[in-house]
Amino acid sequence: MADKPKKTTILDIAAIANVSTATVSRVLSNSDYPVKQEVREQILAIAKDLAYSPNLFSRMLKGADSKEIGVIIPSVANPFYSQLVASVEGVCIKHDYVPIICSSYNTPELQLKHIEMLKQRCVSGILISVLTTDDEVINQLKELDTNIVLFDQTFESKDFDSVNFDFYKAGYMATEYLVQNGHRNIAFATAPLERRSRKLFYKGYRKALEDYGIEFEVTNLVVSKVENDAITTDFHYQNGKNLAKMILEKEKLPDAIIAINDMTAFGIINFFEANEIVVPADISVMGFDNIPFSEMISPSLTTIEQPINLTGRLATEMLINKIEQKTDYERTVKLEPKLIERKSVRKKNKILRKEKNDL
Amino acid sequence: MADKPKKTTILDIAAIANVSTATVSRVLSNSDYPVKQEVREQILAIAKDLAYSPNLFSRMLKGADSKEIGVIIPSVANPFYSQLVASVEGVCIKHDYVPIICSSYNTPELQLKHIEMLKQRCVSGILISVLTTDDEVINQLKELDTNIVLFDQTFESKDFDSVNFDFYKAGYMATEYLVQNGHRNIAFATAPLERRSRKLFYKGYRKALEDYGIEFEVTNLVVSKVENDAITTDFHYQNGKNLAKMILEKEKLPDAIIAINDMTAFGIINFFEANEIVVPADISVMGFDNIPFSEMISPSLTTIEQPINLTGRLATEMLINKIEQKTDYERTVKLEPKLIERKSVRKKNKILRKEKNDL
DNA sequence: ATCCGCATAGCAAACGTTTACTACACCATA
DNA sequence: TATGGTGTAGTAAACGTTTGCTATGCGGAT
Structure with missing residues (x-):
């Protein structure tokens, strides 16, 4: 801009207070170097008067923390x-x-x-x-x-x-909840599993299936093609729509779907709705994250909370x-994950976990 | 951290290239000061070799742009x-x-x-x-x-x-759309109107009512008490719930509601839903902003787009x-605002604007 | 032969701090 | 009286750049 009004420096203050810049610096940088109380106060007063604020760059040049x-x-x-x-x-x-x-x-x-x-x-x-x-x-x-x-x-x-965050447990909990509410044919809808968190969440899902004696079907792992998250808010939402479409194209509709996150779940639910499939009557959907919108949509989303x-x-x-x-x-x-029970999962007959000795 | 590995400076480069720091600086800061091509290339090579990156702080100390x-x-x-x-x-x-x-x-x-x-x-x-x-x-x-x-x-x-952004026009458009679709008793639900944008939006609403010969009722301006937006995502959503509650407490339910923004509209719709009031059958709701979630909720939100x-x-x-x-x-x-027609507004009989000479 | 301009380069100051070092006065201790 | 610590203050270097000034050599115009 036009004419910079020359910020005040410790030099100005030193001149007025009739001390060296060292002393001024010591006072103004909260150093624990001893300075006579009287001088200290005077410097502080002048600094305030001139609206002094330190030049961060010179400080950093001397190795200070950038904050x-x-x-x-x-x-x-x-x-x-x-x-x-x-x-x-x-x-x-x-x-x-x-x-x-x-x-x-x-x-x-x-x-x-x-x-x-x-x-x-x-x-x-x-x-x-x-x-x-x-x-x-x-x-x-x-x-x-x-x-x-x-x-x-x-x-x-x-x-x-x-x-x-215990993603593994989160995946396990989501799956277990569905199973316990009578779902057996559970799809897992996700963006590519390259992220560690997603892999773990998925592993939890697989383990829960195993523990409850449900055989995993390969076609139940539904993965979208996209690589990178786009810049838009609704990326995962659109992704969810794609995934829902893929699921509808399967020969057999699953009982329930676990979405890799809430936004994806929203997309899935919306696509179903547009295609006359009712959630949770026809199919249950489970989210993950518990973002604030989970309780705003209809049906409100049953999900696993990640404490943001x-x-x-x-x-x-x-x-x-x-x-x-x-x-x-x-x-x-x-x-720790926490299950947030809402309305997107249908409760059928309760099923208990098979004990080891049942097998 | 432990031991900083001493970043390379133009001094290092100058020493190796056997030139002064001035010359190095001139080359490395893209100055238009002439430097012999040969020397320039050598310096560039050395800089690259030593993975030189300039110290921003000293540059800024000299008054450079912070970027x-x-x-x-x-x-x-x-x-x-x-x-x-x-x-x-x-x-x-x-x-x-x-x-x-x-x-x-x-x-x-x-x-x-x-x-x-x-x-x-x-x-x-x-x-x-x-x-x-x-x-x-x-x-x-x-x-x-x-x-x-x-x-x-x-x-x-x-x-x-x-x-x-033409907030005034946005308010006008929202109102006009409602009126033209047969709504006359239109409430305006908002957080406090201290913001200029909100005031303008509101003025547009008032002007549209006037142009269509609808008398404004004071009780149709529903304002929540909150002063400051909270830190949470769902602030306006909660606010919308409050507003919906206030509206339900009125003796006469309006035909339609214009919400100050989409999030508020979500809250309103949700509160209604929880109270067995169907949108848009019982009451229409109009949002403002067109955030991505507007099309995700159910009913999808008719709203005025603000091109984010x-x-x-x-x-x-x-x-x-x-x-x-x-x-x-x-x-x-x-x-310019743009009307996004979705499903939260009920279409009754079309009504045309009163021409000036009708009055 | 003289002067000027131009391309090129270096010197050193400056940007605003912090801080190692030095200085000195004062007082207590041996 | 010598010794040393302690409280207080100043000097000047340093951080890594940029840049105004000066300097040199060279070719061309007068």
């Missing part, structure tokens, strides 16, 4: 992640950090670009939802000498602090603890 | 804004800027805090959804000698570039043009 936290997620447009971001932001503000939101859209190159950018900005730390356990990404993170906390995507590692806000809050607090070199905090937290 | 763009919005958790943020992010990445997302939750103090923070970081520009036309905020923005583009909240001003992605894209491009001192671009854009 920025990189937050790498698949997509801000996805309501699950935008809520996560909101909770991260809340904690950041409280501790005077600034979150830098980076959507990776599941593309490694973009993720790499973001990481480079964050490195260049010397962020104080990074909160990241690691999508793959590729050695490449992991090594890249290890080399990045900054504070890192993993979240959202379960990836326990001695190398990183993390806030995890808690995840964001804990992960951010963990990271800040790490940055500020606190020592007394948990370095790994594993959050 | 950051502050984005101030009411709340990231709100799907409308998270989609907006996504489109802003997309443009930013293309031009190598980094968006800094700031949720103000409609609290002036927080907004002020964010602005202070952005100022301190010497951001290249700010994209802001101005909620009030308080002189305080406006002056504060004017004094902020940085590039500013207003968006989302219509506030045309000679002092700022802006991407506007276009807004984000245009505003960001405008700001970057401004930052980079381009001159040939529009400084004010006004986007």
